[in-house]
Amino acid sequence: MARNTESNGYTVAFATAMVLIVGALLAFVASSLKEKIAENKRIEKQQNILYAMGVNNNDETSVEFVSKANVESDFSKYIVKQLVITGADFVEDSNAYLIDIKVEAEKAKNPSYKRRLPLFIGEKDNKEFYIVPVRGKGLWDAIWGYVALDNQLVIQGVYFDHAGETPGLGSNIKERFFMDDFAGEHIMDGDEFKGVDVAKGNADPKNLRKDDFAVDAIAGATITGNGLAAMLKKDLQLYLPYFKTLKQ
Amino acid sequence: MGLLSKKDTKLITDPLSDNNPITIQVLGICSALAITADLKASIVMGIAVLFVLSAGNVVISLMRNIIPSKIRIIVQLIVVAALVIIVDQVLKAYAYELSKTLSVFVGLIITNCIIMGRFEAFALANGPWRSFLDGIGNALGYAVILIIVGFFRELLGSGSLLGFKVLGDPIEKTGVYAFGYENNGFMLLAPMALITLGIIIWVQRSRNTSLIEDN
Numbered sequence: 067m068a069r070n071t072e073s074n075g076y077t078v079a080f081a082t083a084m085v086l087i088v089g090a091l092l093a094f095v096a097s098s099l100k101e102k103i104a105e106n107k108r109i110e111k112q113q114n115i116l117y118a119m120g121v122n123n124n125d126e127t128s129v130e131f132v133s134k135a136n137v138e139s140d141f142s143k144y145i146v147k148q149l150v151i152t153g154a155d156f157v158e159d160s161n162a163y164l165i166d167i168k169v170e171a172e173k174a175k176n177p178s179y180k181r182r183l184p185l186f187i188g189e190k191d192n193k194e195f196y197i198v199p200v201r202g203k204g205l206w207d208a209i210w211g212y213v214a215l216d217n218q219l220v221i222q223g224v225y226f227d228h229a230g231e232t233p234g235l236g237s238n239i240k241e242r243f244f245m246d247d248f249a250g251e252h253i254m255d256g257d258e259f260k261g262v263d264v265a266k267g268n269a270d271p272k273n274l275r276k277d278d279f280a281v282d283a284i285a286g287a288t289i290t291g292n293g294l295a296a297m298l299k300k301d302l303q304l305y306l307p308y309f310k311t312l313k314q
Numbered sequence: 315m316g317l318l319s320k321k322d323t324k325l326i327t328d329p330l331s332d333n334n335p336i337t338i339q340v341l342g343i344c345s346a347l348a349i350t351a352d353l354k355a356s357i358v359m360g361i362a363v364l365f366v367l368s369a370g371n372v373v374i375s376l377m378r379n380i381i382p383s384k385i386r387i388i389v390q391l392i393v394v395a396a397l398v399i400i401v402d403q404v405l406k407a408y409a410y411e412l413s414k415t416l417s418v419f420v421g422l423i424i425t426n427c428i429i430m431g432r433f434e435a436f437a438l439a440n441g442p443w444r445s446f447l448d449g450i451g452n453a454l455g456y457a458v459i460l461i462i463v464g465f466f467r468e469l470l471g472s473g474s475l476l477g478f479k480v481l482g483d484p485i486e487k488t489g490v491y492a493f494g495y496e497n498n499g500f501m502l503l504a505p506m507a508l509i510t511l512g513i514i515i516w517v518q519r520s521r522n523t524s525l526i527e528d529n
Contacts, residue, residue: 071379071380071381071382071383072382072383072384076382077382077384077385080380080381080382080385080389081382081385081388084389084392085392088392088396091396091400092396092399092400095399095400095403095404096403099403099404099406099407102407102408103403103406103407106406106407106410110410127477227414229417230417230421232348232349232351233348233349233351233352233355233358233359233419234349234350234351234352234355234468234502235351235502237355272485285499285502286351286499286502286503
């Protein structure tokens, strides 16, 4: 090679060119796919909300959402109302599901900001579901989900997901054997809010007792489980004032 | 083999046994411990590394004469990171479900030392075609070990394979559990992956004594 690839000038020039090329390439890929990715995320949100209230294509052990083709029509059919709760007030907003609760939680750190809480009210077989979005921290990254409650504040179904929990361990929070345990669990002890714990050494591995405020933890995923229980406590609590008005 | 010369074939078969990246070169141990708690994750990781390693090897090999050696490690890192991010973005747009399964592996792929190791040891000194074959071979060798470890960890730790309860139901006490068998929860933790790996290395070296280093 005639070129001296070891000189400082060449090294700097190479590094600069490499950064520019790779940067441009990634920016191009990201911006050209942006819309499609946003659309996928929107559909996924609808699928997750429907999943929590039991509208899904599950068979015995799988987690199957309603199909992409049907999600739009199912969402408008089963989700009868979407509310945005701000303090003691609430308004209907058919795009409430697009509210980013991560952003809202960030903004709520400023005490003068009134946090907007989205709530989805679903109806299936003449039964009402109050679906609450939750978001918290797992071991490595964010975890989030949707909890469907009935009007007695008993959990009817949940959907959990995560950004980067350990495969085979923490990632099992989105498996049926874990999520199904939540159905039927109470979050209130009389008037006192308890939430649902993810308990190790649970004496109730088949989860027959539904009023113990606990489900069985996943072996090897203690921190993910603790994070999940904390997430439920923190975010479900935000909705208690609204649920109280419901009971009256 | 018409397509592959004898030397080329060796590039693929060697890493599967006598020059396995995990058991002989001892690269990529970290991800082998982290994600082998179940079989499915092992397979997915194997496929992901197969793609990134073969494509990355080709890119690095094509650039091998113009990369300044002072910054070659950084250049290699950028190539892997860019490849992984592009794949992740494309999957997010066109195969969203699949991308969700893979997303947790993205960080692990970028830091996988097999990839950097092969760039450094092979792609920088060989042509694109041979580098491609070397990438395929090493990724397969990696995947084979991952799958073996994942198989035993899931079977003995959870009593299932790919999520199917092959040993019966531990809670209902059916299958082997009816005879008092219990899952070994320790298998799900990282130390047992290391021990399983150690056993594989032991078996491999006792079958092929030429692999044992002289002291």
